Amino acid sequence: MHPPAPDAPILFFDSGLGGLTVLGPTRALLPTAPIVYAADYAGLPYGQKSEAELAARVPALLGRLFERYQPRLAVIACNTASTIALAHVRAALDLPIVGTVPAIKPAAELTKSGVIGVLGTEATVRQPYVDDLSARFASGKTVLRHGSPGLVTGAEAKLRGEAIDPAIIARAVAGLRDQPGGDAMDVIVLACTHFPLLEQELQAAVGPEVRLIDGAAGIARRIAHLTAGQAWPAAASPGIAVFTRSEDRPPPPLAALAPYGIGTIETI
CATH class of the missing domain: 3.40.50.1860 (Rossmann fold)
Structure with a gap:
């Protein structure tokens, strides 16, 4: 070539x-x-x-x-x-x-509690590829998943200078925290490239004890x-x-x- x-x-x-x-x-x-x-x-x-x-x-x-x-x-x-x-x-x-791809490998290296959240779209979190990443890099860890279409809408709105509905952020966080073991989660993988556009809002919702990471x-x-x-x-x-x-x-x-x-x- x-x-x-x-x-x-x-x-x-x-x-x-x-x-x-x-x-x-x-x-x-x-x-x-x-x-x-x-x-x-x-x-x-x-x-x-x-x-x-x-x-x-x-x-x-x-x-x-x-x-x-x-x-x-x-x-x-x-x-x-x-x-x-x-x-x-x-x-x-x-x-x-x-x-x-979702940054599950670095999340597994960062977690101290052994509980990782994966926040993505509905299509991403159900993929066998995510199963494979979890098995290869987060064996022995608890990997919680939640698909949040609302965060995509919110990220697009924010970049346009429009207001973000706080309920979108709350629902996304609750989708992970309300699962068994969710209270111990200390790392969240932002498994959609839209979601880091909302990092400030998500960090405020999960608190400083939870680390947000992405693969950019x-x-x-x-x-x-x-x-x-x-x-x-x-x-x-x-x-x-x-x-x-x-x-x-x-x-x-x-x-x-x-x-x-x-x-x-x-x-x-």
């Missing part, structure tokens, strides 16, 4: 705006990397879709994005899409693909490793955000995306 051109972008893909939490630390490591951020607003929320639907939708959409933007690497910055469709995407596209920094390091030695532009340029067209969900204002280095919004 020929080395990518300096202006070949990194493509970040998510159902919505959650993947910005992965884009942020990647920008910190690769400040001049060209960026295309793609959000499937026509398909949001992914957490309530079937495995078969996502296994077909995600590779097809990423194929369109690959043809249009010719990225050097694609990041599925979405836990739900990664746990369901990552293998399908890798089989369909001839470029490096980085997925996003590790994903950023993986991207930097896979692109090591490649040529980049001499200076940063504004990234592109592309949204699938939705009748009832317009793209967010550019001001909400500008802090992440986005300068243009497109729709497909």
Whole structure:
């Protein structure tokens, strides 16, 4: 394979705006990397879709994005899409693909009580992949799971500058705490890239004795490793955000995306 051109972008893909939490630390490591951020607003929320639907939708959409933007690497910055469709995407596209998986391994290393919470979408928390991660890295620990579609809605609202319903946060925390052993939980894995956008609200609800962790920094390091030695532009340029067209969900204002280095919004 020929080395990518300096202006070949990194493509970040998510159902919505959650993947910005992965884009942020990647920008910190690769400040001049060209960026295309793609959000499937026509398909949001992914957490309530079937495995078969996502296994077909995600590779097809990423194929369109690959043809249009010719990225050097694609990041599925979405836990739900990664746990369901990552293998399908890798089989369909001839470029490096980085997925996003729940940070159960570091959570198991951090817990002192032996009780870990996994907070994700409904689709993510029911996946056998999560069973496998728990068996491999959290053997002997109690792993509690809860799917919270409301947190995705809340995170999207917060980034748009809208008010967040406190009941959404309370229900998500109660979904873990009310399970047997939940009172002893001392680490919560934020297993959806949307959820770190609500870290402040979630931390206030669980208290300082509970640690919240996610995998964004590790994903950023993986991207930097896979692109090591490649040529980049001499200076940063504004990234592109592309949204699938939705009748009832317009793209967010550019001001909400500008802090992440986005300068243009497109729709497909």
